[in-house]
Amino acid sequence: MDGIWDTHCHLLPGVDDGPETMEDTLNTLREAERQHIEGIIVTPHFHPGRYMVYASQIYSLLESVRGECRRNNIHITLYPGQECYYYSGLVEQLNSKKVLTLADSRYVLVEFEPDCPYSQMQFGVRELQSNGYHPILAHFERYRCLYDKDKLYEMKQRGALLQMNFDTLLKHEGLFRKLPWKDMVQQGLVDYFGSDCHGMDFRPLRADKAVKWMREELPKGLFGKMLHTNVQLLLNND
Numbered sequence: 001m002d003g004i005w006d007t008h009c010h011l012l013p014g015v016d017d018g019p020e021t022m023e024d025t026l027n028t029l030r031e032a033e034r035q036h037i038e039g040i041i042v043t044p045h046f047h048p049g050r051y052m053v054y055a056s057q058i059y060s061l062l063e064s065v066r067g068e069c070r071r072n073n074i075h076i077t078l079y080p081g082q083e084c085y086y087y088s089g090l091v092e093q094l095n096s097k098k099v100l101t102l103a104d105s106r107y108v109l110v111e112f113e114p115d116c117p118y119s120q121m122q123f124g125v126r127e128l129q130s131n132g133y134h135p136i137l138a139h140f141e142r143y144r145c146l147y148d149k150d151k152l153y154e155m156k157q158r159g160a161l162l163q164m165n166f167d168t169l170l171k172h173e174g175l176f177r178k179l180p181w182k183d184m185v186q187q188g189l190v191d192y193f194g195s196d197c198h199g200m201d202f203r204p205l206r207a208d209k210a211v212k213w214m215r216e217e218l219p220k221g222l223f224g225k226m227l228h229t230n231v232q233l234l235l236n237n238d
Contacts, residue, residue, distance in 0.1 A: 003039070005227060008138060008139070009194060010042075010198045010203075012065065017045070018199055018202075025199075027200050030074060034208075036207075040079070041103055043138075080103065085112075091128065104237075108133045112143060114144060115144055126158075136160075136192060137155070139196060162192070164194075165194060167210060168210075169214070186222075188222055193226060
C-alpha cells in the first residue's frame with residue numbers, strides 16, 4: 001500500500017448528491033488516478049428522510065463501477081461503505097446489515113449535524129461502541145462542539161476516530177475553515193483523510209495539493225500512519 005487512500009468519497013452514480021451518471025463517476029475516478037489515489041472506500045449517504053440508500057443497492061452499483069473501471073483501464077481499488085447519519089435507529093440498521101460499515105469491517109463513518117450538542121455526539125459514540133463498532137467521525141472539523149479542545153481530546157480518549165477532509169488543509173473559503181487544522185494534523189490527532197468528493201463539479205477532488213503539504217510538513221511515520229497504516233488496519237478489521 002504505497003499510494004493514497006480516500007476513506008470518504010461519494011462517487012456511485014445516481015444514489016445521493018454525488019455523480020448523476022456512470023460517465024460522471026468514471027471521470028471522477030480518472031481524476032483520482034491522476035492525483036495518485038490508489039484506493040477509495042465509497043461512502044454514499046444514509047440519511048433518513050433524504051438519502052435512503054441501502055446495502056444491496058451499493059453492492060450492485062459498486063460491481064458495475066468496478067466492471068467499467070476494468071473496461072476503461074482505471075486502476076483504483078474500490079471498497080463498499082457509507083456515510084451514516086446518526087439517529088436513534090442507526091445501530092439497528094447496521095446490525096441488520098441494511099446499512100454499511102466501511103469495507104465490511106466494524107468501522108463506521110458516522111455523521112452528525114454541524115451544530116449537534118456534544119451530549120448527543122457522546123451518546124451516539126457510546127451507543128456504537130457498546131454494539132461493537134468503531135465510530136469514525138466524518139469530517140470532524142465541521143462540528144462546532146469540537147472547537148472546544150477539551151471536548152475534542154475527551155472524544156479521542158473515548159476512542160472515537162477522526163476523519164478530516166483533504167481540502168480543509170487548503171484554506172478554501174466555506175464551512176468552518178478558521179481553526180488551526182494543520183496544527184491538529186501535525187499533533188497526530190487525525191486518524192483518516194478523505195476527499196468527501198461528490199464529482200468533478202460539486203466538491204471536486206483536491207487530494208494532491210493537501211498530500212503535497214503533508215509530505216513536506218509531517219514526519220514520515222505520521223504521514224504513513226494517517227494515509228496508509230490506519231487504512232490497512234481498517235481493511236483488516238483490526
